[in-house]
Amino acid sequence: MTKRLSKKLYESELRNLQAKLVDLQAWVQDSGARIVVIFEGRDAAGKGSTIKRVNEYLNARVTRTVALPAPTERERTEWYFQRYVPHLPAAGEIVLMDRSWYNRAGVEHVMGYCTNVEYHRFLHQAPIFERMLVEDGIILLKYWFSVSDVEQEERFRSRAEDPMRRWKLSPNDVLSITKWEDYSRAKDTMFVHTDIPEAPWYEVDNEDKRRGRLNMIAHMLSKIPYRPVEREEIVIPPRPPSGGYERPPRNDDNAVPDYVDALGHGASD
Template sequence: MSPELPKKFYEKELRRLQAQLVDMQAWVQSAGARVVVIFEGRDAAGKGSTIKRVSEFLNPRVTRVVALPAPTERERTQWYFQRYVPHLPAAGEIVLMDRSWYNRAGVEHVMGYCTNVEYHRFLHQAPIFERMLVEDGVVLLKYWFSVSPQEQEARFRSRSEDPMRRWKLSPNDVLSITRWEDYSRAKDTMFVHTDIPEAPWFEVPSIDKRRSRINMIAHLLSRIPYEIVKRPEVEIPSRPPSKGYERPPRNLENYVPDYAAERLREVAP
């Protein structure tokens, strides 16, 4: 196993790659490209934190994160892929999918939320659906984040003890500890049916989260044939002279209390 990536190197390299992501986004806009990036994998494997680093400096009007809730009663009666289609990108857009239609091959299958008929229909239709997207010009990238059972359990315990991150734990997450082998078999079967030349799976080992983020972002950039787009420089104009505007008296407006100053006095020695 590789040693943990040094923090100083990680932060410098992450910043460099994030600058390249900004360049890539500019090309997507300019070229009218459509990009879908799927993030799948084990619970607590680092998908969410990687998505955060990918999108951190990107324009949210161009790059959208899609994380759908459980389907409604109406959506359960639709063609399975129907609820995902409205979230696909138009020209000049990037969609980052925090889990995707592959819910059916993973949690829905393992936890019994779909029938065997629905499950096998998905395995048949998913490659067809993805080939249609690619044939229509969509750039489709699929990443699977993996983690060891020991590291997954350690991260679950860390989350359960942290009130700021406890919301990340769901009943299904916790049950995944007891269904490790079931999820492993489901993943293996999913890969057999959906690891196609037009849209292959790429695995991201993520015991070291820093390393996995760097590796995933670098790979993403290598798979999109972007070019540097020359953007016009923005000139900041000089402020024109005043035309006699006078601000209304401040005592007529409602201000947020200076909580920071109050807290500073409280904590001051």
């Protein structure tokens, strides 16, 4: 069983790694690098929460998360990879994919949302597509988040009992409990066909989310050849003297009511 990481150590090291992610982002902007990071894994494996920690202090204009909904009727008639191409990064951008084209090798295949012909075509074309991306200069990293059946079920039950997180639990998520071995076989087959030298799979043991997040972020940083970029010092200028501006009367009807004051608590403890 994975030893749980203490909250104190986790928060301290997460802050350190997030500072390095800010340095990475500065290098991406300066160098014009293009990065795609794929987050895949079982339902409730902790992909989304890890993406939040990666993205927490980054500029949304530089680093964006892509989480596509189910394809439209029109998209179902397109070349499978076509709907993902517009979301690939331009120079100086990082794309974090909360699930990706590997939907076809996982949920679509297991749940019967694609035909066997479409599934096998994907397994053939995915390595070709990814080699093209890497050949064009994109840095492509693929992470598979692993979690045990016991831990997955525990997380499902936790979500079901929490009104703030219940939206995360979809009918497909619940069905994945009954199809554990089907998803295991699908993942094994996917690795056989798509774990290529140009874009290998990296597995993250995410039984302990804190440990898994740190391990994933540290590994990601180690796989990208970034360097510190010297940034211009920002000097805050002194405020000039008033030029006689007077604020017009405020319309109290448009002021946001002081909700906090109505709670009856002090402004600070």
